[in-house]
Each structure stands twice: as structure tokens, then as C-alpha cells.
Amino acid sequence: MRLLSHLPAFFLLLHLPLSLAYTPLSDHSLTHLAPSLSIHTSSLVPDHDFDPVHGALLAPILRPRVPGTEGHARVQEHFAAFVRAHLHPSWRVEWHNTTATTPATGSEPVPFRNLILRRDPPWRTPAQAGGPGKGEGHVARLTLAAHYDSLYRPEGFVGAVDSAVPCALLLYVARAVDAALTRKWEGRTVEDAALEDEDEVDKGVQILLLDGEEAWVKWTDEDSLYGSRALAEAWENTAYEPGSRFSTPLEAISLFVLLDLLGAPQPTIPSYFPKTHWAYRSLGSVEARLRKLGLLETKPRTPFLADSAKESVQFQGYVLDDHIPFMKRGVDVLHVIPTPFPAVWHTMQDDGEHLDLPTIRDWARIMTGFVAEWMDLEGYLPEPETGPTSGTGEKDEL
Template sequence: MLITGLAGLVVAIVLVIALTRSDPPAPEARPSFDGDRALALAAEQVAFGPRIPGMPAHDSTRAWIVAQLRARGARVAELPVSVPHPREAGRTMEGTNIFASFDTTAQRRVLLAAHWDTRAVADNDPDPTKRFEPVLGANDGASGVAVLLEMARLLSENPAPVGVDLVFFDLEDMGEPGFGEDSSAVAYALGSAAFVRQHPGYRPAYGILLDMIGDRSLRIPKEGYSMQAAPAVVEMVWSAAARVGATAFAPETGAPIYDDHIAFLQNGIPMIDLIQTPFPDSWHTTSDTMDRLSAASLAQVGRTLVEVLWGIEAERATS
């Protein structure tokens, strides 16, 4: 991410977003998101090592994510990504997006997403001698994936009143300094941009992207581009957060972030980015390790998503 300005699996839907009513269903209608389980899922990813495209840990993690999803009964597709290098003729960057669907017959669909790759160089590390070391990505990568995998468990055990798709984007964190100003620099969010190009008929009602949502001092403002292009979705999610007491969701607008939601917004799909800003000091450093994560922070985000799917979407379905 950067601060700046299927077919075949699902059917196309109309872009209609129903906002909340003031009388949510009884809390017992919601499944219980387990923050400790999500934290353990993050630790399993980190144990593979840095998930850098082309490296063995990347392949092992892809297989592990797919196995986790299939064990939960999801319909899973592994979608290859091949992106030409902007500066090196003949060279491509290769990755895999992972698409998982629950209730594939539902016309109305909600997209939940995160990136699963990690950065090859800790170029923001305060120690210059460590800036060419890889990033473990406990927060920047594993945290969002962990929440999605715990949501997969809930979806398998408690069908939601809406179709839900989980997408795990690859090639998110390969961006180079100068991206946005230098056309020869490698861009961020390559996997999500490829996904949108490859599947123009995929039209979820809205999407929610998770990125760096596990820090012990979690604070998520309303990301700038999300507020510009999908304010109704932002307000719906913040309403859900208020219902469940998720105080990490700050009431003010934050910085605009170039992230995996941008390609969807550019394609007319209202997708928002849940991301901590300012970025935590572990961002793109060798200190992005498990000790920086909190089960309570992961649970705040997870409980909010539960309220969106089993609370707000249930209200829309019965209104």
C-alpha cells in the first residue's frame, strides 16, 4: 500500500447498498469471532517465514491458505497473476490470487479481502543495515488473512444471509520508491489490479479490504479514498463497529491510501479499506513480528465484520 490520490464462480449483481436500521436483531443471532484463534492463524503464517513471491515460503503459505478454506467447505479457485515488469523487458512478476466463495447461489454478494504476500525488503527499517532484509509481515499481511480465515470458519458453521466471497491478493507489497511519480517503478497492489482486469463481470454489492489491522495500538480512521468513492459503505461499517463496541474505529477521515481497493473503486465497485493510519512504526521493517499483534485488535475487526454480515445484511434481507 502507498499513501496518495470470476466469472464462473458468481453471478453479476446490482450495486445496491442497504444501510442499517436502529433495531438490530438479538445478539445471539450472531456467531462469535475468536480473536485468539485469529492470532494463532497469524502465527501459523509467520512461521512459514517471509511470503515473498517466488520463494518456498510463499508456495507453502498458498497451499496452506487453500487447504484452510477447503476444509471450511468453501469453493476455492487459485488464479494465476503474471505482470510485466515496467523496467525490465521480458521479465514478469508471478503470483496467485486466491478466491473462495460461500453460498455460490446467492445473487447478492459481499467481498472481504486482504493481501497474503509480504515485502521483500525492510526499506523503512530504522537500522540501515537491515533495509535489505525481508519483512515477516505479522501485521502487514498475516493479520488480514487471519481475520478472513476465522471468518471462513464462522461462514462454514453459520451461513450468512448473503453470499460472501473471500479474496486473498498476491503481489500487493512489491511497490518501489517513486511509484506514482515514476512510470518505471513497480506498482503496489498488482494482484488486485490483475483480478479486476481478469474478471470484469464480477460485481459484488460492496467490498471490505483488511490491511494492517492487528497492531496492539490499533486505530483505524476512515480511509480517504474510501470516503470519497464509497462513503455509504464506510458509514455502514462504522455503524457496525459502534454496535459491537469496536473503539479502534476512529470517527475522523484519515489519509488516502493506494491499496488493493483502488482497482475496484476505479471499476465502479464500492470497496473500502480498513487500515491503520498513520502506519504503525513496524511498517516495512524487520520489527513487523508477532509480538506486535493483539488478539483483541483482531477481534474488534472480526466482530465488526460479523455485525455487517449477520446483523446489517440480515436486516436488509428481512426489511
């Protein structure tokens, strides 16, 4: 009893000094969040990013990618090539490599590789931070995660909603907010940052493309979550330099947002955790505002994030997924996964043909808006391209 009564106070002390501003975007900024609606409603051109056959972000992931196989390696190459081609050079790319045996593969160890993409404010990156206690241990990171491995059986399983689409969405979001982050952080130093917002913690963003989420034979604590279990443990045991605001990379996670099973039509995402219902509501408010502004393509009977109408939620149970090893260690989690699961879940029908592109593009818009608000990018989002126009309606249609 005593221990329990002390717990809330302890958590309060731990969390109070973290002043995390969250700045809603103006209607103007929301309107200019890509992907632009007009492109997709008035043309027969395949979706540039998310078309299952031609889309530059998604198509390369839509293949069997069982850890240790050729398809798995090709998807890793796709991620690395995407970062080189589309993200600012200050993104740090880190592979977290482990091996483990699985019940399906005997004594031969299987390689698991988590990919960590991280962008911190430039005055907190190791090369420029200068001096003890001024480096990366001071950055609270919004952490966006999805798993990229696919099921071992049935053979040939592609896992489009599970979780190729969530991975493609995270790449999309990184690219969509990247230029605004550059503009926001350009030319600022650690001294400027300290002067401007004394109590505010520096915010970074990281994307985790996790490996080995799937069970190889049957879901157990040992046969599942190979990548996320190894990463959470490693981060718990990595100490930042003394004097840092956070003691480990695990503690530096401000919110762990896990996307899974997205891309099927009519998703219903419950708010799973009372503790992060506020963050769920922020995400739901982005959805509601985009809908009101006519900026989403889907017209569902209920919003994707229908629980955001509720002031609070009761804990009703949760889905076992990559957040578990982090949540067990005290990390705040927002789990963006539908209940019920899409009908195609863990069947051969979970492929490109069964995806709903308007739903995927709406997720891209909603997630981009949420990340832009979290990172306080109001005023830094790109203006729409204003190239020379002919003044004729037909030409604009192209």
C-alpha cells in the first residue's frame, strides 16, 4: 500500500519539469499538408507514394520479408535508399543488430535488424553540442514505430496492412515534416535555445522500423517481438553522460506511437490507455479538423479515432505488440491499431489488392498533422508550390 501511494507522486515529480508544448496547426497549415486532395480526386495517375505496384514508398515493401531472407534485405535497402534520397543529411541512421533462435529455425541464429532514424535539434547533436551535459541526453523524442518483418508462414505472405503500409506512412511523415524542421532549427544555437524557452525540453523525432515482431510458430513471450524486446533492453542499459536531462535513450522517449494493421477501409482505433488519452485526443482532433475542412477523402460512418469525443476512457485491455517491451519499462504509448483487426489479417489476402488508398492517404494526412503539431511546426510548413500557371482550368487539372 505504501509503495502504491508513493507511485503517483514519483511519476509527477518525474514528469512535471518536462514542459512539452503542443501547438495546434492553423487551418492554413492543415490545408497545405500533403498529399494534396485535388491530385488524387481528379486524376487517374497512380499514387506516387502508396500505389501498391508503382508507389515509390510502398511498392518496394510489398513482398515477403521474413528475417534473414533476400526479400528482407531488399526492404532494408529500400529504407536506406529512401533516407539518402529524401531526408536531410542530419538524420542519424542506426542499425540495431541482434540474433536469436526461433522455434521454427532450430539452432541456426536468425539476424534481426531494427532501423532507427533520428533527427535531433542541431545544437544537441554530438558534433555540435560541445561540452558535457549539452548533448543528446537532453532531447525528448517523439518516437514513431512500425514493424517491417513479415510472417514466416503462410509462405508468400506479403503483410500489406501488417505492416508494410505503416512503414510507408512513417517514411512519408518523415519526408513531409523534414523541410519544416530544417527551417525551424536553422541557425539556432544551444544558447539561443536556452534563452528562448528556459523550461521547455528540446524535442527530437525518431522513427523505429522494427524487425521480428511476428511469431514464427505460435505467439509466446519468447516467440514474438524479437526486435523490440532487444531494442528496449539495449536502450534501458545505455547511459547518457552525467548531467543529462534523461539518463537513457529509453527515458528520452516522450511518446511511443506504434502504428500497426493500417491500410484497410473503415478502421476503428480505440483509445487503449487512459494515461495517453490526451495524445489520442490530439490525434483525433487533427482528424476531426481535416474532415471539417474537407481535406480527407474517406467518409466513414464513424471517425477513425472515434474515442476522441470522450473526455476520458477506461482501461479495457490492449493488443500485444511492439510497444509492450517499452511500456513495461514505463514508456508512454499511443497504439494506433484497429479493433477489430482488418478481415485480411494473417491471411494471403493481406496484399496490395486489398488496400484502400483513400484510407492510406488520409492516415498520411492525419499522422503528418499530428507530428507537425507535436514538433511545433506552425509557421514553418512549406507553402504550396506556386509555379507559373496558365490561368486555364484544364491545365491545372494536370
